[in-house]
Amino acid sequence: MMFRPALVLLAFCLLPALPSGQARPAPDALAKSLQQRYQGVRDFAADFVHTYRGGVLRTQTTERGNVKIKKPGRMRWVYTAPEKKEFVSDGQKVYSYLPQDKQVMVASMPSDDQATTPALFLAGKGDIARDFTATYAETAPAGAAMPPGTTSLKLTPRRSEPEYEYLVVAIDPVTFQIRALTTRDRQGGDSTLTFMNLKENQGISDKEFAFRVPRGVDVITDGTRN
16 A cells, blocks of 8 residues: 555554653653553544655655544545545555546455554554564654654564564653654655644544545555456
């Protein structure tokens, strides 16, 4: 799916602040805390900026949009600029709609034990502490303008993934809200999502994740043109 590098681990928000003067926890302990806090987030919405810096050609693109997530397994990513596109999961199927190509790609949502793709953690699948080894990152994610003191956690998958090498999650050290996250792909490129206006547990309706296939588009289901 085209949007997989862009969707990564966003919902670890509003963890309790560390007491003043307390040493930061071990990275694996922080990863467990993130997972525990994430389990309490039922839904959330945010605006985002998505920046991709290529590994081989060193190209850079910047896109903007908004996202809504609801557990279990529901997501709607709407890219508004510069090119409109939409990625929706209703909990059973994932729809990738590219208006300029007049094409909708449809794939099945993986089961929980297959949910190693970063996007699926957003929808309540997978487990950070189980699926990743955590270390502190030396720098903030590429392409993300981080406030002073931002903490960045590098997450390396415990089993080799064909699409990416590791993730970097940048969080506010006081509120523990997420600021940005990056996926490093196998070609050395960095896909960074920077989030603004994050809102949790707003009671988002399931209707927000219903996808209607537009008229006049090609539909490709699990690689087969319908």
